[in-house]
Amino acid sequence: MLNQVVVIGALELGSIFAIMSLGLYISYKVLNLPDLTVDGSFTLGCAVSAVMTLSGHPVIGLILAFISGLLAGVVTGVLTTKLKIASLLAGILTMTGLYSVNLKIMNDSPHISLFDCSTVFTPLSVFGEYGVLLFIGVVVIVVTLCLHYFLKTQFGLALRACGDNEDMVKASSIDVDIMKMIGLSLANGLVSLSGAIYAQHQAFSDSQSGTGMMVIGLASIIIGMAFIKKDQMAYQLLAVIVGSIIYRGILTIALQIGIPSTDLKLLSAILVVVALILTKVKMRRKEVC
Amino acid sequence: MLELQDISVIFHPGTIHEKVALSHINFRIEEGDFITIIGSNGAGKSTLFQTISGAIAPYQGHIFLHQQDITSLKEHKRSRFIGRLFQDPLKGTAPSMTIAENLALAGCQGHYFSLKPILAKQRQQMYEALKELNLGLEERMDTKVGVLSGGQRQALSLLMATYAKPQLLLLDEHTAALDPQTASKVLELTDKIVKKNQMTTLMITHNMQDALTYGQKIMIMKEGQIIDVINSERKKDLTVEQLIHLYSSKTNDYNDRILL
Incomplete structure (x- = not known):
């Protein structure tokens, strides 16, 4: 059932x-801000990357996607800090x-296929199936x-303190x-x-590609932290991966045992709730002990 | 060094909730002064601190630091020369960061965009500074601050607030939430650090004994005004009973808390 191709995929x-x-x-963790821009900035990355790949510049596509994600994060950052809009709403507005x-970036078509286009993955075929x-x-x-280096620098410490104790940071x-602006910017840059x-991996970009990404990311973080409980920075990042x-x-x-792919989003949501x-429950047990 | 000129703070002006928190305050603090501030709840002590530190903008008046008008300077910019400590020990430190990381933040005053990690030299300085607290924290530099006791956290907050040698130190009842023994230890530490660095300090307290023991002057506040300043000359021969009597006669405040 689970053959090698499926596992590698x-x-x-x-x-x-x-x-x-x-x-x-x-x-979500460092700044303690639930940022819903993610669904939009993920698609933004898809769109920029796809359009650049179509015109024959897949690598530049990745770089431009990262930069446009940074900008999207700044927009949410300005909305929530300078214009005092609640962070949840600010994210939804940007999204x-x-x-x-x-x-607009995808030229008003909701779907771009990159079939037969050369992507960053094309030259990797020389390494075989693991390339x-x-x-x-x-x-x-x-x-x-x-990220690990950054979060340990003076700058990174200041960023972490913002999410940890805003009162202290204000004093x-x-x-x-x-x-907050820089943090949100960096976050969305990575998402993008x-x-x-x-x-480029899936060889298409869709205007709906990013739907539910916030939940997927959240699920990954929660699941990872459930398995790796050490709270040093290195372990936390490892837990996320x-x-x-x-x-x-x-x-x-789930897909292999025949659950239709249209049900996956529901499954994701349930998974997050369960996690x-x-x-x-675990925290409550700890308190009792 | 710090001068308040005709400072008034009014909450919700023009509404039925209008409250005058500070009323035409004029005051000068000299370099090296250590002043304790007493006054009942709602006298405007904390509001005074928040106005000096920039958390609250005054309704009228000007604040000068070294003859420079800082009335419209933002809070985080003033923090470079004003250190603050609050009553709540949880407010002054970041719990999920280590002691060393918290101190590194306190030590880098203004250079927050530096992409340098904590250097061995900085760690050595932190070690020396922590050692002076005499709490054994220097051996636990990589412990998360969240697991420390309230007293330890407040002592660390004190160290952090003074680590970058601010020109002015504001202590807002910083020992009120601690048990008496820990409180006196933190106060002794405060006195030691202030004396060593000759820091200009304002300390709010509800404890008459502490108000007498520490500092050179006592300021009494009531209903948003400074009603008396006891200078070191008068303070020298003052007893707790006399201070309480003086305070009560000036403020008509005979509540139990102040008698403690």
Whole structure:
């Protein structure tokens, strides 16, 4: 049932979504801000990447997708800090606006097929069936190492303090607004990069590609943290990656045993609910002990 | 060094909830002053601190620091030269970060966009500073602050607030939430750090004994006004009983809490 191709495929997708989950980790865990921009910025990455791939520049597509994600995050950041809109609503507003922007980027067509186009994965066929996984794996490792280093720098510490104790940060000389903006920007940059790789991997971009991505990222983080409980930064980042791969694994098994793909979003939502309840029950047990 | 000119703070002006929190405050603080502030609840003590630190914009008046008008300077910019400590020990530290990480933040005053990790030299400085607290925290630098006790966290907050040597230190009942023993230890630490660095300090307290023991001057506040400043000359021979008597006669406030 689970042949090699299926397993490698699941690992590839899991790793792609790990990049997105790392982005979500910044907004959701580090900054403590539920950021719904994600659904829009993922599609944004898909759209930019697809259009650039069509015109023959897949690598530039990835870079531009990352940059456009950074900008999308700044928009949400400005809405929530400078204009004082609640962060949930600010994310939804940016996401809604991005829907039209994404269609514009994709030349007003809701679907772009990259079939027969040369992507970043094309030259990797020389490495055989593991080439694609190798490439994505390297990207995940590089992103994780950069993030780990960054979160330990002076700048990273200030960012973490913003999500940890805003009162303290306000009494220190850190500008909370700027920190939130930069954090949200970085988060959405990674989400968009993940979308860009996803589009080239799947050889299409759809205006609906990003729907439910926030939930997938959240599920990955919660599942990962349930398995790896150490709270050092390195383990937390590792948990996010492992969580993404496990999550993808569960979905792959679900597909293999015949659950229709249209039911996957419902399954994702239920999975998050179950994981959240489980962590709550565990915490209550701890309190009793 | 710090001068308040005709400062008034009014909450909800022009509505039925209008409340004058500070009324035409004029005050000068000299370099190196350590002033304790007493006054009943609602006297405007905390509002005074929030106005000095920039959390509240005054309705009228000006604040000068070293002859420079800082009235419209933003809160986070003022924090570079104003250190603050609150009553709640949870407010001054980030719980999911380690002691070293918290101190690194306190030490980098203004250089928040630096992409350098914590250096060994900085860790050595932190170690020395923590050692002076005498709480054994220097051996637990990589412990998350969230697992420390309230007293330990407040001592750490104190160290953080003074780590970058601010020109002015504002202490808002910073020992009120601690048990008496820990409170006196934190107060002694405060006195030691303030004296060592000759920091200009304002300390709000409800404890008359502490108000007498620490600092050179006592400021009494009531209903948004400074009604008396006891200078070091007068303070020298003052007893707790006399201070309570003086306070009560000035403020007509005989509540139990102040008698403690």
